[in-house]
Amino acid sequence: MAELSSNLLYAAFFLYLVATVLFGGAIKQKKDKWKRSKVNGHFLPSG
Amino acid sequence: MNDIKCECGHVNPYGTILCEKCGRLLDETQKDSKLIDMRYEGGARRSQTYNKTIVDKIWNFFSSVKIGIWLIVLVLAASAIGTILPQEMYIPKTMTAAEYYEETYGWFGKLYYLLGFHNLYSSWWYLALIAFLGMSLTIASIDRIVPLYRSLTKQKVERHEGFMKRQRIFGVSETDQTDTQDLKQRLEKQRYKVREENGSLLAEKGRFARWGPYVNHLGLILFLLGGMLRFVPGMYVDEILWIREGETKAIPGTDGKYFLKNDEFILEVYDKDDKDFSEAIERTGTVAKNYQSNVTLYEKDGETLPGEEVNLKKIKDAQIKVNIPLKHDHYALYQMDYKKDELNTMSFDLINKKTEESFGSMTVDLNDPKPKYDLKEGYSVELESYFPDFEFDDKGTPITKSKIPDNPAFVFTMYTPDKPKGETSFVAIKQTLEPLGENTYKLAFAGIETRNAAGLAVRKDMTLWLLFIGGGIFMIGVIQGSYWNHRRIWIQRRNGQMWLAGHTNKNWHGLKRDIEQVIKGTDIEEPVDQAQDEPSSKKGEVLNG
Amino acid sequence: MEKKQSKWALLAIWVTTIGFIAQIGYFITRWIASGHAPVSNLFEFTTFFGMMLVGAFIGIYYMYKTPVLGVFTLPVAILIIAYASMFPREISPLIPALQSDWLHIHVTTAAIGQSILAVSFAAGLIYLIKSVDQSKRSAKTFWLEAIMFFLICTVGFVLVSSGFKAMDYKAEFTWVDKSGQTAEMEYTMPALVGPHESKLETPDAFKPFFDLPPILSGRKANTVIWSLGAGIVLYGIYRLIFRKRAGALLQPLVKNVNLDLMDEISYRAVMIGFPVFTLGALIFAMIWAQIAWSRFWGWDPKEVWALVTWLFYAAFLHLRLSKGWQGEKSAWLAVIGFGIILFNLIVVNLVIKGLHSYA
Numbered sequence: 001m002a003e004l005s006s007n008l009l010y011a012a013f014f015l016y017l018v019a020t021v022l023f024g025g026a027i028k029q030k031k032d033k034w035k036r037s038k039v040n041g042h043f044l045p046s047g
Numbered sequence: 048m049n050d051i052k053c054e055c056g057h058v059n060p061y062g063t064i065l066c067e068k069c070g071r072l073l074d075e076t077q078k079d080s081k082l083i084d085m086r087y088e089g090g091a092r093r094s095q096t097y098n099k100t101i102v103d104k105i106w107n108f109f110s111s112v113k114i115g116i117w118l119i120v121l122v123l124a125a126s127a128i129g130t131i132l133p134q135e136m137y138i139p140k141t142m143t144a145a146e147y148y149e150e151t152y153g154w155f156g157k158l159y160y161l162l163g164f165h166n167l168y169s170s171w172w173y174l175a176l177i178a179f180l181g182m183s184l185t186i187a188s189i190d191r192i193v194p195l196y197r198s199l200t201k202q203k204v205e206r207h208e209g210f211m212k213r214q215r216i217f218g219v220s221e222t223d224q225t226d227t228q229d230l231k232q233r234l235e236k237q238r239y240k241v242r243e244e245n246g247s248l249l250a251e252k253g254r255f256a257r258w259g260p261y262v263n264h265l266g267l268i269l270f271l272l273g274g275m276l277r278f279v280p281g282m283y284v285d286e287i288l289w290i291r292e293g294e295t296k297a298i299p300g301t302d303g304k305y306f307l308k309n310d311e312f313i314l315e316v317y318d319k320d321d322k323d324f325s326e327a328i329e330r331t332g333t334v335a336k337n338y339q340s341n342v343t344l345y346e347k348d349g350e351t352l353p354g355e356e357v358n359l360k361k362i363k364d365a366q367i368k369v370n371i372p373l374k375h376d377h378y379a380l381y382q383m384d385y386k387k388d389e390l391n392t393m394s395f396d397l398i399n400k401k402t403e404e405s406f407g408s409m410t411v412d413l414n415d416p417k418p419k420y421d422l423k424e425g426y427s428v429e430l431e432s433y434f435p436d437f438e439f440d441d442k443g444t445p446i447t448k449s450k451i452p453d454n455p456a457f458v459f460t461m462y463t464p465d466k467p468k469g470e471t472s473f474v475a476i477k478q479t480l481e482p483l484g485e486n487t488y489k490l491a492f493a494g495i496e497t498r499n500a501a502g503l504a505v506r507k508d509m510t511l512w513l514l515f516i517g518g519g520i521f522m523i524g525v526i527q528g529s530y531w532n533h534r535r536i537w538i539q540r541r542n543g544q545m546w547l548a549g550h551t552n553k554n555w556h557g558l559k560r561d562i563e564q565v566i567k568g569t570d571i572e573e574p575v576d577q578a579q580d581e582p583s584s585k586k587g588e589v590l591n592g
Numbered sequence: 593m594e595k596k597q598s599k600w601a602l603l604a605i606w607v608t609t610i611g612f613i614a615q616i617g618y619f620i621t622r623w624i625a626s627g628h629a630p631v632s633n634l635f636e637f638t639t640f641f642g643m644m645l646v647g648a649f650i651g652i653y654y655m656y657k658t659p660v661l662g663v664f665t666l667p668v669a670i671l672i673i674a675y676a677s678m679f680p681r682e683i684s685p686l687i688p689a690l691q692s693d694w695l696h697i698h699v700t701t702a703a704i705g706q707s708i709l710a711v712s713f714a715a716g717l718i719y720l721i722k723s724v725d726q727s728k729r730s731a732k733t734f735w736l737e738a739i740m741f742f743l744i745c746t747v748g749f750v751l752v753s754s755g756f757k758a759m760d761y762k763a764e765f766t767w768v769d770k771s772g773q774t775a776e777m778e779y780t781m782p783a784l785v786g787p788h789e790s791k792l793e794t795p796d797a798f799k800p801f802f803d804l805p806p807i808l809s810g811r812k813a814n815t816v817i818w819s820l821g822a823g824i825v826l827y828g829i830y831r832l833i834f835r836k837r838a839g840a841l842l843q844p845l846v847k848n849v850n851l852d853l854m855d856e857i858s859y860r861a862v863m864i865g866f867p868v869f870t871l872g873a874l875i876f877a878m879i880w881a882q883i884a885w886s887r888f889w890g891w892d893p894k895e896v897w898a899l900v901t902w903l904f905y906a907a908f909l910h911l912r913l914s915k916g917w918q919g920e921k922s923a924w925l926a927v928i929g930f931g932i933i934l935f936n937l938i939v940v941n942l943v944i945k946g947l948h949s950y951a
Contacts, residue, residue: 001625002323002683008618009639009673015611016646016670022604023662027845112914116907123903130893130944137892151770152807168891285887317685323626327684334685369688370884381886382688504886514888518875525870529863553863556656556856578852 055207062096065089067201070210082577083213085550088202090194110190115183122176129167132159181271188264199254204244206537206548214537216549216558218574223543225570230538233565239536248538257552259528266521273513284378284507291389291414292498295345295359300505301378306345306359312385312499313339338382340367340501344375367503377507384502390452391498395474395490397422397461406463408493413452425464428490432458437475445473461488534558536565547574601659608662609650615643626683629696633684634941637699638676641937644707645669648861652711656857660849665714671746678753694880701872702898706933708865709905715858716926722849723920726840733837739927740838741827748822749815756781763797765790770806779811781818786810812942855919858926859912866905873898893944897936904932 051059057068064074065088072083083089094110097103108114132152135144144165148156163170211217231241231248239250277283284300288307295308315337319328328334345359365373373380396408407422413435420428434447437456445456456475463470466487473480474490534551536558547566551558555576562574619640622630630636649665686695717739724732763779767787777787779797786792786800787810804810827838834841877898878888889895908925911917917925 001621005618005621005625006681008614008621012611012615012618012643013670013673015607015614016666016673019604019608019611020663020666020670022600022607023659023666024845026598026601026604026659027663027848112910116910116915119903119907119910123900123907126896126903127900129891130896130940133893134891136890153805321685323683324685326682327680330680330682331684335687336685338688370692370694372883372886379886383886506886508882511882511888514878518878522867522871522875525867529867554856554860556853556860576852 055203057201060091060096062091063089064091065198065210066207067198068203069205069207070203071207072209072213081213082215083210085552087191087195088198090198092190092194094190106186106190109179109183109186112187115180115187118176118180118183122173122180125167125173125176128164132156132165134168135165138165177271181268184264184268184271188261192258192261195257199257202249204242204249204537205247205539206249208541211537211539211546211548214548214550215555215578216547216562216574216576218547218572220545220547220570220572221543222545222570223540225545227538227540230565230569230571234536237561237564239534239561246540248536250536250538251534253531253533256528256531257533259524259526259531261524262527263521263524266517266519266524268517269520270514270517273510273517276510276513277508282509284505286505287383288380288503288505289386289500290340290342290503291391291500298378298380298505300507303357304347305362305375305378306347306357307380307503308343308345309340309501310343310364311341312501313337313341314385314387314499315339338369338385340382340385340503341365342367342373342380342501344373367501372506377509379506381504381506382501383504386500386502388497389500390455390495392496393455394493394495395428396493397426397428397463397488398491400487400489406488411457413455416457427462429460429462429469430457431460431471434475459490461486461490463488532557534561536562538571545571547571549574598659601657604659604662605650605653608646608653608666612643612646612650615639615646619643622683628686628690629700630683631699631703632686632690632695633679635676635679635681637703638679638937639673640700641703641707642669642672642676644704645672645710648704648708648711648865649714652857652861655860656853658853658857660718660846661711661714661857663845664718665711668710668714668743671743671750674750675746678750678757689884692880692884694876694883698872698876698880701868701876703872705865705867705869705872706936708861708868709933710930712858712861712865712926713930715854715861716923716930718846718849719851719854719858719920719923720927721839721842722846722854723851723923724839726837726843733839735924736839737837741823744827744830744838745819745823748826749819751826752781752818752822753815762794764793765810766793767791767803767810768806777811779814781814783810783814784817785814809943851919855922858923859918862905862908862926862929866909869905870902874902894936894940897932897940901929901932901936904929 049061051061051063051073053059053066053069053071053073055066055069055071057066059067059073065071065083066073067088067090070089074089092110094107098107132148132155138144138147141147142150145157145160148160148165150156152159159165167173227243227246227248231243231250234241234248234250237252239252241248241250243249286299288296288299290296290307290309292309292312295306297303298305298307314335317324317328317334317336319325319333321328324334341364343364344362346362348358348360351357362375367373367380367382369382372382390413392410392412394408394410397406398404399406406426409420409422409428411417411420411430416430416433418430420430422428432445434445434456435450435452436448436454437445438448438454440446454476456473458471458473460469460471470486470488471481471483472486472490473482474492476492479489532551532554534557535549537546537548539546547562549558549562559576566573619630622636626632631640645665646669649661649669653661720732720736724730724736726733757780761780761782763783765777765779765783765787766774767777768789769775770788776793777790782798783790783792783800786803788803788806788808790800790803790810792799800810800814804813830838877895881890881895882888908922908929911925912922
């Protein structure tokens, strides 16, 4: 059980690393993809 | 002080910034600002309107949030300073505090001690800071809650043009066709309370969040009062009871009402071969598993005169463990400390040094030694002096450090038929001195018996209920103020346009989402967030970031 | 409300969630193995803190859908977990004082509160990276760089510790402690500084340059020096290659960030975290202290620092509400707040000795 436990922790650690890279990829995306998004931007001045 | 009459006819108290009813800007100095300050809804506060008497001045001082923040920062800094070196209550009791701080920490320790930081949390100035903070909490809350209440209950649905324009969320739509009844229903679907006047709407939700700060301040004030209650006599007992196995003692702090017998003290440690923990135990050494005192609680039965033997009535047997105190009649006994294998009795044989013939043996109770021990006929031993925790002082005189028999030493006089005047012997562990010349007889060490002692804390704290209520009210207030927001949306028809303004005390994101839901599919255009400091950030980029 | 996310972001949050579930698996299995909630020593507590930071991030991500928050929160969580793993990891038995359900209740609630507050740090940091002008040197660029340097030192600590651990480096010392007693101390890194009046007992081990006064722990000071040194080397290499501040390097990453949104996330995280922190680190703490130590408050250093943290965030909220400290000022405060939380985790646990020190 103790061994399974520490393996799961290693797995989590590794997945967090991968997720960081993926999030990095997400912000590198070109912004046209987001043009039609519904969040929040609506309230900005349209100039 | 003159009241201010607004164009709408409402009479506002002196100091009001926004008309309580219609929201028109009354303070001319703020005319040029793009957004208005919505704190306390622009209502007048006592502290801003009176500044004459000394009471006014004190009131104004403590009602200032700026002063409040300074007090918080000062308490914060002082508290942190108190942790640089251990406080006096946590240092070993082997020497005076002055010596300890200087010897252990050098000049810095000496300075720390001289500045009184070794007892910082009970210093007059620290307590004064806390008291000021309490006053600030009380006065600042009272100063604000009344105008806030007035403003929130007197709100009109239709607000002044300037009020609308100066809200952070504001938009004008060039349409006259919008059905306000539809908007009203949509708002109600978002759980807003909607009021309507002449076709204008005021939608409001979560107003009670505005009272959160006042509720939590009330909780803190009660908590501080609870802390002060401790100084009322009879509210608080804090004693230490050292009790040896087999002993029965009056419990200190109970005025002799309760007695405790220590039946057994148990110390258990983790098995070092335990498969789960063996690795940790190997690294750190023995790990304690349980400290436990098995005790019997007694109550005094009937009245007794001083010196008279008391009659005890048994109340209950109990096990006191760490985290499981014994509770009875507002008193609680906690397992705090222990002493394993404390010396209990010491036995000696009276022998002739040459022949080693024994003339009887005696057992000295180290906590209650007898003045004289009779041995075989004609042989006796008198105890002249007893040092339970013996050492020699600077002059070489034997003294005792404490009453606890950690290192007992005795001066005995041995009376035997051939030495009727007696021979004096100084007996300590592993040494015997004969200060008055060579003796014929000696007391040979024959064995010891030990027993355990439990250190129990005796507490009575009649202030806990108030602290509990204060803490509970604080939590309610802080949750009320943090997890709910007061959101308002004003919708008005003006000169063939639809005006929409929104305000929230926090979480603008949530308000924007609400508005978005309400106006979806209607003729009303999305309003603008006027606080957006960056005109360059365009649509869509938000999500990217 | 339907929100469009990029495939990358969707994948990223899924991976994060699976990682979080894996770590919950770690938590549960370790609980089963040890028979008590794994928050009883420094490794377990710090790991839990890292885990809840990820949890808090996932929660806030679902509110605001901001991938950039992940880019900054997850590395902090990763560093925290890596830092935790440098401490002894074996399952340890509970001493009597910790044998209480309040251990689970108090410690977990306090850690959850701190981790939500840590999200406000991440958002504040993003705000600062974007808003601080990197074109000229200023106090702001200096302090922002100091934060980066601190993060790099943590990396340095992890690298150096695991490096010497892999080599199984050990050096035994005998030394004289502050009460004049001779004691033993084991170093797991080459001793640059030794304990007070030290004598090296391990042959061939590295001899310290000098000894420290008795009130400083030689081993801990040595570790700090190694971490700082490793941090300086790493940072130096970085500067040689990129020839600009770390803040400036990261700036393009956040160029599309809406500052207002970051400000709101940072503030919202404080608003959500503050009540949880109060409940766990003060109220539950007092209840447990009353049961275990017979008094609800005893001015133990850790208690005091919980109070200091609480007072700091109270001041933060008042400054924001009444003095209008929003935006950049608020972001700096969020950073300082996290600094205090780390001070609790590192300095109070390891240096300031009290009833709580379980290192």
